[in-house]
Amino acid sequence: MAFYVTTPIYYINARPHVGSAYTTIACDALARYHRLRGERVRFLTGTDEHGQKIERAAAERGVAPQVFADEVARSFVEAWPQLSISNDDFVRTTEPRHTAGVQELWRRVRDNGHITLGEYEGWYCVADEAFYTEKELVDGKSPTGRAVERVREPSYFFALSRFQERLLAFYEAHPGFVAPEHRFNEVKAFVRGGLQDLSVSRTTFTWGVKVPDDERHVVYVWFDALANYLTSLGPGEREFWPPSVHVIGKEISRFHAVYWPAFLMAAGYSDDELPRQIYVHGWLTVDGEKMSKSAGNVLDPLKIAAEVSADALRYYLLRAVSFGQDGDFSHEDLLTRINTELGNDLGNLLNRTLGLCAKNTGGLVPSRGEGGDLERALDAALVKAARDAEAALGRIEPHRALDAIFELCREANRYVDKAAPWAEAKRGDAARVGTILATLLSVCEALSVLLSPFLPEKSAEMRRQLALAPLAPREGEDHWPAAPPVRAPGATLSPGQPLFPRIDDDQRRLLLERLTPRRPAAEVAAPPAAPAPTTETNKQDISIDDFGKLDLRVGVVVSAARVPKKDKLLDLRVDLGEPEPRRIVAGLALSFTPEALVGRRVVVVANLAPREFSKGLVSHGMLLAAGPSEDLRLVAVPDGPAPGTRVK
Numbered sequence: 077m078a079f080y081v082t083t084p085i086y087y088i089n090a091r092p093h094v095g096s097a098y099t100t101i102a103c104d105a106l107a108r109y110h111r112l113r114g115e116r117v118r119f120l121t122g123t124d125e126h127g128q129k130i131e132r133a134a135a136e137r138g139v140a141p142q143v144f145a146d147e148v149a150r151s152f153v154e155a156w157p158q159l160s161i162s163n164d165d166f167v168r169t170t171e172p173r174h175t176a177g178v179q180e181l182w183r184r185v186r187d188n189g190h191i192t193l194g195e196y197e198g199w200y201c202v203a204d205e206a207f208y209t210e211k212e213l214v215d216g217k218s219p220t221g222r223a224v225e226r227v228r229e230p231s232y233f234f235a236l237s238r239f240q241e242r243l244l245a246f247y248e249a250h251p252g253f254v255a256p257e258h259r260f261n262e263v264k265a266f267v268r269g270g271l272q273d274l275s276v277s278r279t280t281f282t283w284g285v286k287v288p289d290d291e292r293h294v295v296y297v298w299f300d301a302l303a304n305y306l307t308s309l310g311p312g313e314r315e316f317w318p319p320s321v322h323v324i325g326k327e328i329s330r331f332h333a334v335y336w337p338a339f340l341m342a343a344g345y346s347d348d349e350l351p352r353q354i355y356v357h358g359w360l361t362v363d364g365e366k367m368s369k370s371a372g373n374v375l376d377p378l379k380i381a382a383e384v385s386a387d388a389l390r391y392y393l394l395r396a397v398s399f400g401q402d403g404d405f406s407h408e409d410l411l412t413r414i415n416t417e418l419g420n421d422l423g424n425l426l427n428r429t430l431g432l433c434a435k436n437t438g439g440l441v442p443s444r445g446e447g448g449d450l451e452r453a454l455d456a457a458l459v460k461a462a463r464d465a466e467a468a469l470g471r472i473e474p475h476r477a478l479d480a481i482f483e484l485c486r487e488a489n490r491y492v493d494k495a496a497p498w499a500e501a502k503r504g505d506a507a508r509v510g511t512i513l514a515t516l517l518s519v520c521e522a523l524s525v526l527l528s529p530f531l532p533e534k535s536a537e538m539r540r541q542l543a544l545a546p547l548a549p550r551e552g553e554d555h556w557p558a559a560p561p562v563r564a565p566g567a568t569l570s571p572g573q574p575l576f577p578r579i580d581d582d583q584r585r586l587l588l589e590r591l592t593p594r595r596p597a598a599e600v601a602a603p604p605a606a607p608a609p610t611t612e613t614n615k616q617d618i619s620i621d622d623f624g625k626l627d628l629r630v631g632v633v634v635s636a637a638r639v640p641k642k643d644k645l646l647d648l649r650v651d652l653g654e655p656e657p658r659r660i661v662a663g664l665a666l667s668f669t670p671e672a673l674v675g676r677r678v679v680v681v682a683n684l685a686p687r688e689f690s691k692g693l694v695s696h697g698m699l700l701a702a703g704p705s706e707d708l709r710l711v712a713v714p715d716g717p718a719p720g721t722r723v724k
């Protein structure tokens with residue numbers, strides 16, 4: 077079976093933010109889940125790079141649109157792996173495979189008689205890249221509250237009005253085409269209200285796909301963008317068509333649920349060849365406010381991931397918001413859920429289980445005996461969690477799937493208390509202790525599978541600690557647990573660090589301060605003006621020999637701790653490829669928790685004279701970083717060069 081899931085392709089007038097991360101993470105969880113079930117999966121995301129909005133954004137920056145596009149598209153390509161996104165392809169609308177595909181789709185629609193030349197006069201909103209009728213304007217603005225412009229230009233029109241009846245019939249025959257239902261009702265009401273022909277080309281700018289056989293026009297950016305779902309399929313990938321689900325935000329449902337199927341119908345696609353579902357999710361606010369550049373509260377998902385782990389962010393986004401509804405990103409709630417649900421319910425279960433094994437079974441997987449009512453109840457809870465999560469994911473309700481899985485965690489924690497292996501150990505009943513611990517190990521193993529679509533890194537870490545092979549989804553192999561996993565006794569368990577280390581009150585305060593967006597500059601008192609850099613200060617050139625005196629090295633932070641009574645300092649040990657890690661005391665504590673630094677690949681000034689901060693606290697080097705002390709970014713070295721490698 078094939079499963080083809082897509083995100084919207086994101087405009088490149090903004091870098092990845094929590095909104096685009098939200099959709100992408102949801103699609104990733106779906107893709108990972110379907111791979112785990114043994115399906116052939118294609119997960120597509122990408123960037124929408126044409127149109128007037130992008131042309132203007134590039135002009136504002138004073139660069140050519142393609143240069144601008146390359147730079148911002150890269151920020152998406154590089155961001156997603158940091159959130160463990162497992163997309164199979166990334167489509168850019170400026171790629172030849174796409175532009176050729178758009179022209180082909182255009183020709184087919186035109187040759188079928190559904191595109192004709194005319195003149196457009198009306199309103200256009202560049203921010204929405206959408207045409208609006210007079211009737212649709214609200215107080216002289218677009219329905220989304222953005223500025224509109226009056227335009228009058230020659231334009232090709234798509235005969236959308238011809239498809240009204242066929243669309244309504246299609247909706248009728250496919251009651252799940254748009255979900256959730258209330259979104260489908262909105263779409264149907266819009267189509268029933270009557271469809272006007274749609275302007276599908278522009279002549280007042282040039283940044284787009286050229287209209288075939290009429291180069292004065294560029295293709296309307298939505299005709300261009302929607303086609304990505306088709307154009308990105310290479311010759312060997314056509315079997316994925318039609319898409320199983322396009323996941324989108326609520327503001328673009330009209331484009332996906334009305335225009336897109338109509339374009340495809342016009343190109344000759346039969347109803348069976350149209351996308352199976354458009355899943356419309358809600359919008360996120362940030363601490364109760366609309367996320368926007370002007371409010372200064374656009375959240376950077378990579379910063380959050382660096383502070384609390386990508387998996388914690390993924391979990392939070394998918395658990396805290398009912399998918400399909402609007403929701404709020406609350407920093408307080410994020411940190412609370414990390415401690416309670418991730419730390420206590422999940423992390424502690426694994427810790428407790430492995431700790432009890434270390435104490436009672438010599439750290440080995442014990443054999444499981446017959447068991448009694450308690451074990452049967454927990455086994456049943458496991459099967460129920462797997463089934464409920466499966467059903468929820470089938471309905472694209474990741475929040476409910478997580479709820480079902482975490483109910484199993486809580487059930488397993490209650491089981492430990494009830495079964496009380498410590499009491500059995502005291503009584504000397506080693507067989508019973510073994511059965512209890514084997515039952516718990518079986519739940520932990522099942523959890524490592526059930527959670528892998530949501531928490532891929534932590535699930536892999538769970539499996540490492542449980543001494544299980546990494547999950548390797550393969551076509552035709554279903555890994556979803558249908559029954560409690562049974563393991564041969566004897567393997568040596570490998571307990572490690574807590575999955576989600578507890579965030580104490582001090583760290584919480586610090587994290588809240590660092591993660592909560594600052595108010596826009598206009599609202600805060602202007603800082604005293606810094607002296608403008610003069611050419612003299614910039615001109616103190618040094619020779620290459622001077623530069624050569626600096627011994628810059630690749631380092632990996634192996635441990636980090638706060639320094640009592642010194643708010644700004646962290647006491648680090650950094651691997652520089654020397655026999656012992658170096659001690660470096662760095663002023664990073666306002667920007668990083670100690671945990672966030674461990675494992676970072678940094679650049680170290682390795683030949684700085686030792687500096688004593690206080691008695692006994694001596695630093696033997698310095699890390700390179702940029703920014704104000706409460707928002708520093710470390711200079712990093714990507715994977716590759718070993719610790720100690722010279723930076724030159």
Ligand code: MSP
Pocket residue numbers: 083084085086087088094095096098099124301302303304323324325326327328358359360361367
């Ligand atoms: N380029 C078009 C889509 C073309 S698809 C053929 C576009 N791009 S966008 O960059 O504006 O991305 C919009 C999508 O980003 C939304 O549909 C949603 O998936 C996601 N989100 C952006 N901000 C969001 C929130 N504040 N909350 C939730 N999702 C948000 O529209």
